Amino acid sequence: MLRKTILALFLCAAMSSLHPFALSAESGRSVHHDLKIVLNPSEATLSGLDTVTVDARNASSLALLLTQTASVHSVSISGNSRTFSFKNAQLLIPLKSSDRNGPLLVTIHYSAAFHDPVPDTFANTDNPGYGVTGIISERGTFLQAGAGWYPEIPGSRPTFRLLVEAPAGTLAVTSGRCLGHETKKARTFSEWETGFPSEGLSLSAGPYAVTEKNRADVTIATYFFPESASLSQDYLDAAAKYIELYKELIGPYPFQQFSIVENFFPTGYGFPSYTLLGSTVIRLPFIIETSLGHEIAHSWWGNGVLVDYRQGNWCEGLATYLADYLYKERISEEEGRQYRLQILRNFTTLVNPGNDFPLSQFKGRYDPPSQAIGYGKAAMVFHMLRRSIGDRAFWDGLRDVYRAKLFKEASWKDFQIAFERRAGVSLQYFFEQWVSRKGAPQFSFQNPAIKKQEVSWTVTGSVVQKEPSYELDLPIRLSAPSSRQDNKILVRGTETAFKVSLQDRPSRLVVDPECDVMRILYPSEIPPSVNSLKASSSVLLVLPKTAFSQSKEIAGLLAESLSLKKFRILSEDELKDRDLKENDILLVGLTENVSPPFKKPEGLVLQKQRFKVNGKDYDRPSDSFFGVFRSSAHEERVVALFQPLSEKNADEVARKITHYGRYSYLVFREGRNEARGTWPVGESPMVYHWEEE
Ligand SMILES: [Zn+2]
Incomplete structure (x- = not known):
C-alpha cells in the first residue's frame, strides 16, 4: 500500500478568533476537486485548472499545498479574481467575510514541472518507488499523491473529478472509475471520478492499451503497454478471483473499479482502486500469485478502512495474513505451517534488540527487519488472535471493523474492541504484549520426565522463558509411535510446570509443532539463507x-x-x-x-x-x-x-x-x-x- 506521504504545513498562529483554514482528519467537512490537467510530456510540464469546493466557515484564509516549483497564475472565488501569495509550497488565499457563509468555489490556475530522475534497474526493493514522486516524460508520467501536482488542503479527504488532456495515444489513469478516454484533434482526453474520500490522488499516464473485464458491481481493467498485452488476461482473471474471495470473507468491494497499471520504471505501489507495477515487476512470476492479491486485500484494509498511524500501521500485517499467508493455508495445512515457520525464521534472523520496535510504532517498511516486524510479526498476531478466539469470532470481528470503519481511520484498539465483543473475553493483555511491546518470547524445556501411571503415561516438566515473560496458550504435542495428543498449556511467568498424559508410552514431546506462536527460534531451527x-x-x-x-x-x-x-x-x-x-x-x-x-x-x-x-x-x-x-x-x-x-x-x-x-x-x-x-x-x-x- 502507498506509504503515507506526510506533508508538514506550518501556519502562522492566528491572533484573531478567526483562524487559517485547515481540516483535521475526522472533521468530516467535505472537499471536492474538479481538476483539469494538460500534460506536456516533451517539456516535462503540466498546466492545471482546479476548482475546489470547500466549506471554509470561520476561516480567515485558505491554505493549500502545491509543489514549490509551481507557478500560480490566478485564483478566483465564485468567478471573482482574488489576491493570493505563494511561497514555500504554500498557496495562501485571504478570505472575506462574505466568503464565510457557505461552500466556496475556489478556482486555481497553475503550471508546474516534474522531472525526478528514474532508475532503469531494479536493484533494491525497500522503497516501492525509488524516491520518485513526480515525473512527466515521453516514456511515461507518474505523479504521486503528496507530490503537489494539484493544490491540496492538508488533512482533507477529498473526492475528485479529473480530466486529463495529453498528446494523442497517451491515456491517463488514476483512482476511481473511468468515465472514458477520447481522442480528438490529435489530443487524448481521459476522464475519471472518485466516489469516495481519499487521502490523496496519484496519476499515471502513458501509451496504454486498455483491457476490461466487467462484473456486476466492479470493472477490472489493465492499463498495459502494447508489448505486455499478452499478460493482461491472466491479471484480469486473477484480480476477479481475489475480489470475489475478499467479498465473501469481509464484505462488498468498496470501489467501482480496480485497475492494474504498468509503470515505465520499477514500482510496486497500491493506491485506492489501482495498483502500479513496473514493466519488470509484472513479469515476475510471484506477482500474480501473491502480490496482486495482497494489493487487492488492501482495497479493504488500508485503502478501504484507513490506518490510524498514531497507534501503528496494522494494515500490512492484516493484508499479509489475508493474502500471502491465507493462499498457502488454503493449499494445505503444511503450506500454512511452512509460511508461519518462515515468519519466525525471518524475525529471528533479521531482528535484534538494536533494530526491534513494537507494532504500535510501525509506520511502513524501510528495510528487511522492519518488514519482518510490521508484516511478519503482525501477521502472526492476527493468526494468534484467530487461534485464540476461534474462526467465527475472528471473521465476524473483521467484518464488524470493516462495516464500521470503511473510509475512516481504525487503530489496533478498534480491532481489539471488535474481537472482544465477538469473543466475549478481554484481550487487553494480548494486545499489550504483542502490539505495545517489542520482541517475542523464546521457550525452552526443563526436566521433562515420563512416568507410567496405572493406565497411561504421564509427562511432567516445565517451560521456561526469559523476562519480560509472555502469557499465552502454548501448544504441546505428545506422540508415541502409533498415537499422539495435542495439548495447550497456559504459560505465564518465567517458569510454567506442566503435566500431560498419553495412553501409550510417549517417544516425543514437541512445543508449538505447528508454529502457531510468535517466538524466537534457535539457530539449529534456521537454515542459512x-x-x-x-x-x-x-x-x-x-x-x-x-x-x-x-x-x-x-x-x-x-x-x-x-x-x-x-x-x-x-x-x-x-x-x-x-x-x-x-x-x-x-x-x-x-x-x-x-x-x-x-x-x-x-x-x-x-x-x-x-x-x-x-x-x-x-x-x-x-x-x-x-x-x-x-x-x-x-x-x-x-x-x-x-x-x-x-x-x-x-x-x-x-x-x-x-x-x-x-x-x-x-x-x-x-x-x-x-x-x-x-x-x-x-x-x-x-x-x-x-x-x-
Ligand atoms: Zn501491503
Missing part, C-alpha cells in the same frame, strides 16, 4: 584471482540489491584467516587457491564450468548458482557463493537474488529461476525424545 546475508553486520565480498572483467561491478550490485549495511570488496589474495571469523563472506565466483570455507551439503558439486544441485547438472553459460552455507570457520557466520558460469545474465541474476530471502540455494538459467530450496536443518531444542525401553 539469503536473509542471513541481508541481516549480516559485516560482509566481505571476495573476488577470485581470475575473476570475470565485470566481477567487481557484480559484487557492487549484489551489495546494493541485498541492502548490505557494512561491506568491503576485496580479492582472494587479501583475505586473511581472521576475516573469516569476523565477517560473513560472499564469494563472487569460486576461489582459486583456498578451498571455500564452508561444509558442502551432500550431493552438491561446484566447479568452474559446471555445478550439480539435487542430482541435476548445470553447464550452460547462462547457468548460475547462488548458495548460502554455515561457515566452517565460525558457526554463527555464513559463507555465500555466487557462481555464474559466464558473464551472461550475471548482473540480471545478481539483482534478483534479494527476492529469494528465505532460500539457501538458487539456480538460474537465462536469468530465470530454475531451482531453489533450503538446506536441511538440525533438530530443534523444542523437540524432546525418549529412547525406546
Whole structure:
C-alpha cells in the first residue's frame, strides 16, 4: 500500500478568533476537486485548472499545498479574481467575510514541472518507488499523491473529478472509475471520478492499451503497454478471483473499479482502486500469485478502512495474513505451517534488540527487519488472535471493523474492541504484549520426565522463558509411535510446570509443532539463507584471482540489491584467516587457491564450468548458482557463493537474488529461476525424545 506521504504545513498562529483554514482528519467537512490537467510530456510540464469546493466557515484564509516549483497564475472565488501569495509550497488565499457563509468555489490556475530522475534497474526493493514522486516524460508520467501536482488542503479527504488532456495515444489513469478516454484533434482526453474520500490522488499516464473485464458491481481493467498485452488476461482473471474471495470473507468491494497499471520504471505501489507495477515487476512470476492479491486485500484494509498511524500501521500485517499467508493455508495445512515457520525464521534472523520496535510504532517498511516486524510479526498476531478466539469470532470481528470503519481511520484498539465483543473475553493483555511491546518470547524445556501411571503415561516438566515473560496458550504435542495428543498449556511467568498424559508410552514431546506462536527460534531451527546475508553486520565480498572483467561491478550490485549495511570488496589474495571469523563472506565466483570455507551439503558439486544441485547438472553459460552455507570457520557466520558460469545474465541474476530471502540455494538459467530450496536443518531444542525401553 502507498506509504503515507506526510506533508508538514506550518501556519502562522492566528491572533484573531478567526483562524487559517485547515481540516483535521475526522472533521468530516467535505472537499471536492474538479481538476483539469494538460500534460506536456516533451517539456516535462503540466498546466492545471482546479476548482475546489470547500466549506471554509470561520476561516480567515485558505491554505493549500502545491509543489514549490509551481507557478500560480490566478485564483478566483465564485468567478471573482482574488489576491493570493505563494511561497514555500504554500498557496495562501485571504478570505472575506462574505466568503464565510457557505461552500466556496475556489478556482486555481497553475503550471508546474516534474522531472525526478528514474532508475532503469531494479536493484533494491525497500522503497516501492525509488524516491520518485513526480515525473512527466515521453516514456511515461507518474505523479504521486503528496507530490503537489494539484493544490491540496492538508488533512482533507477529498473526492475528485479529473480530466486529463495529453498528446494523442497517451491515456491517463488514476483512482476511481473511468468515465472514458477520447481522442480528438490529435489530443487524448481521459476522464475519471472518485466516489469516495481519499487521502490523496496519484496519476499515471502513458501509451496504454486498455483491457476490461466487467462484473456486476466492479470493472477490472489493465492499463498495459502494447508489448505486455499478452499478460493482461491472466491479471484480469486473477484480480476477479481475489475480489470475489475478499467479498465473501469481509464484505462488498468498496470501489467501482480496480485497475492494474504498468509503470515505465520499477514500482510496486497500491493506491485506492489501482495498483502500479513496473514493466519488470509484472513479469515476475510471484506477482500474480501473491502480490496482486495482497494489493487487492488492501482495497479493504488500508485503502478501504484507513490506518490510524498514531497507534501503528496494522494494515500490512492484516493484508499479509489475508493474502500471502491465507493462499498457502488454503493449499494445505503444511503450506500454512511452512509460511508461519518462515515468519519466525525471518524475525529471528533479521531482528535484534538494536533494530526491534513494537507494532504500535510501525509506520511502513524501510528495510528487511522492519518488514519482518510490521508484516511478519503482525501477521502472526492476527493468526494468534484467530487461534485464540476461534474462526467465527475472528471473521465476524473483521467484518464488524470493516462495516464500521470503511473510509475512516481504525487503530489496533478498534480491532481489539471488535474481537472482544465477538469473543466475549478481554484481550487487553494480548494486545499489550504483542502490539505495545517489542520482541517475542523464546521457550525452552526443563526436566521433562515420563512416568507410567496405572493406565497411561504421564509427562511432567516445565517451560521456561526469559523476562519480560509472555502469557499465552502454548501448544504441546505428545506422540508415541502409533498415537499422539495435542495439548495447550497456559504459560505465564518465567517458569510454567506442566503435566500431560498419553495412553501409550510417549517417544516425543514437541512445543508449538505447528508454529502457531510468535517466538524466537534457535539457530539449529534456521537454515542459512539469503536473509542471513541481508541481516549480516559485516560482509566481505571476495573476488577470485581470475575473476570475470565485470566481477567487481557484480559484487557492487549484489551489495546494493541485498541492502548490505557494512561491506568491503576485496580479492582472494587479501583475505586473511581472521576475516573469516569476523565477517560473513560472499564469494563472487569460486576461489582459486583456498578451498571455500564452508561444509558442502551432500550431493552438491561446484566447479568452474559446471555445478550439480539435487542430482541435476548445470553447464550452460547462462547457468548460475547462488548458495548460502554455515561457515566452517565460525558457526554463527555464513559463507555465500555466487557462481555464474559466464558473464551472461550475471548482473540480471545478481539483482534478483534479494527476492529469494528465505532460500539457501538458487539456480538460474537465462536469468530465470530454475531451482531453489533450503538446506536441511538440525533438530530443534523444542523437540524432546525418549529412547525406546
Ligand atoms: Zn501491503
